Amino acid sequence: MFIVSLGHYLPEIIVPNEYFEKINGLTNDWIVARTGIQTRRRASKDENTNTMALEAVKMAFNGLPFAIEEIDLIIGATYTPFDTIGTISVMAQRHFKLNNAINFTVSSACSSFVNAAEIAEGLFASGKATKALIIAADHNTGYSDDTNQVSGHLWGDAAVAAVITKEKQTDHDIEILKIITRGLGHIGQGPDGVNLKPLNGGLIMPHGRDVFIHACNYMAELTREIVASQQMTIDQINYLIPHQANIRIINNVAEQLNIDPSKIIINIDKYGNTGSASSAIGLSQNIHSMAANATIVITVFGGGYSAGAMLLKKY
Numbered sequence: 255m256f257i258v259s260l261g262h263y264l265p266e267i268i269v270p271n272e273y274f275e276k277i278n279g280l281t282n283d284w285i286v287a288r289t290g291i292q293t294r295r296r297a298s299k300d301e302n303t304n305t306m307a308l309e310a311v312k313m314a315f316n317g318l319p320f321a322i323e324e325i326d327l328i329i330g331a332t333y334t335p336f337d338t339i340g341t342i343s344v345m346a347q348r349h350f351k352l353n354n355a356i357n358f359t360v361s362s363a364c365s366s367f368v369n370a371a372e373i374a375e376g377l378f379a380s381g382k383a384t385k386a387l388i389i390a391a392d393h394n395t396g397y398s399d400d401t402n403q404v405s406g407h408l409w410g411d412a413a414v415a416a417v418i419t420k421e422k423q424t425d426h427d428i429e430i431l432k433i434i435t436r437g438l439g440h441i442g443q444g445p446d447g448v449n450l451k452p453l454n455g456g457l458i459m460p461h462g463r464d465v466f467i468h469a470c471n472y473m474a475e476l477t478r479e480i481v482a483s484q485q486m487t488i489d490q491i492n493y494l495i496p497h498q499a500n501i502r503i504i505n506n507v508a509e510q511l512n513i514d515p516s517k518i519i520i521n522i523d524k525y526g527n528t529g530s531a532s533s534a535i536g537l538s539q540n541i542h543s544m545a546a547n548a549t550i551v552i553t554v555f556g557g558g559y560s561a562g563a564m565l566l567k568k569y
Contacts (some may be wrong), residue, residue: 255375256427257566259417260538263391264525267296274407277400283419290501294410294526296395302336304345306413307391307397310531311346319423320385324371325352327383329373330359331366331530333395333450333557334457342389342413355469356383363448363556364497365435366390366530371418372433375496378420386418397450397457405459406502408499410526414534427539429567430551432480438559444469448557459557469503469555474510476563477553484565488513489568490549493540497554498522498532507553530556537566544568 270293271282285291297306307330315322330343342357346352356377364371367390374386394409418430439445443461447468450457457467473496479490488511496504498521508518519536528535533552544550550566 255378255430256419256422257416257430258419258427259314259318260309260414260541261316262412262413262531262535262538263309263313265295265297265301265306267298268293268299269296271407274400278403278406280403280407285351288502289408290522291408291526292523292531297393297411303332303334303391303393304336304340304342306348306391306393306411307342307415307445308349309390310391310415311350311387313419318417322352323354323389325385325417326350326355327374327377327386328355328357329370329386329388331361331370331388332359332392333361333363333366333530334392334394336393342391346389352387362385362560363558364499364529364532365389365554365556365560365562367534368433368552368554368562370466371430371564374418374553375433381413384420388418390414390530391532391543392545394457394527394529399456402458404462405457410528412525412528412531412535413527414531414538416534416544425569427569429569430564431567432483432565433562433563434476434480436472436476436560438468438472438561444503445558447559465557466500466525468501468559469499470506470510472561473497473503473553473555474507475559477511477551480551480563480565486549491517491551492548493517493519493544493550495519495533495536495550495552498525498536499527499555541568
């Protein structure tokens with residue numbers, strides 16, 4: 255499989271840490287020390303998960319080496335839908351007139367992008383599709399409570415889109431060497447660690463310590479596993495793009511892997527936790543500055559719980 259094109263969208267509204275000191279007493283120094291976040295992006299009143307998704311797709315379609323009508327699979331990935339029926343995949347199909355595509359949206363919290371890519375891999379293998387549009391978008395601030403001192407300051411809004419094909423299309427494609435995912439609903443606090451119950455409150459993190467421990471362990475474990483599956487070592491990885499949930503998680507994973515900090519792509523400081531889009535945004539923003547033949551690992555952990563990793567090769 256190959257990533258042919260990437261696009262991302264970040265809302266224009268920037269919310270600094272000082273905003274939270276005014277409404278819940280958390281200072282800039284406290285937030286930075288515990289999360290690494292300095293600012294985050296917030297969707298405007300006219301934006302939502304669907305509108306952000308469409309903007310990311312527009313960017314991904316720019317310069318595509320084949321007609322968009324050839325896309326035969328659309329997979330949305332989100333846990334914060336604007337509409338649970340008119341989802342991001344449905345809206346993309348309608349807006350871009352991708353009339354011949356299989357279409358659905360999935361959710362595994364912040365692992366959703368990696369799970370969507372793995373589903374595309376399966377449909378490619380079955381012969382049901384050859385060209386996929388994967389869209390991850392989360393409107394976290396639409397569901398969160400800014401006054402919540404535990405998690406209200408963590409969230410950002412964003413979207414990312416990737417066109418993934420079964421066969422190589424250009425000399426600049428990114429090869430997906432391996433995808434692995436892990437369902438982890440049985441460990442720790444599981445579904446209670448982070449939850450979003452639309453009919454009973456919003457996006458909350460009642461068991462942050464439990465999330466922290468398992469995110470650190472599984473993001474490192476799956477990175478080691480996916481690298482070893484290709485008879486490689488951690489030293490051969492040029493870039494690590496972890497899910498952007500917390501700088502302390504990222505630092506812990508880096509320490510476990512004994513990986514050079516200069517190899518780690520970080521955007522949580524500017525954007526906050528952008529959910530299922532976060533690591534793929536890191537790829538979209540940095541891929542053009544990466545050297546040819548670079549090897550890249552994306553590693554993620556999602557509430558519920560779930561985890562996943564992708565091993566990529568840039569040509």
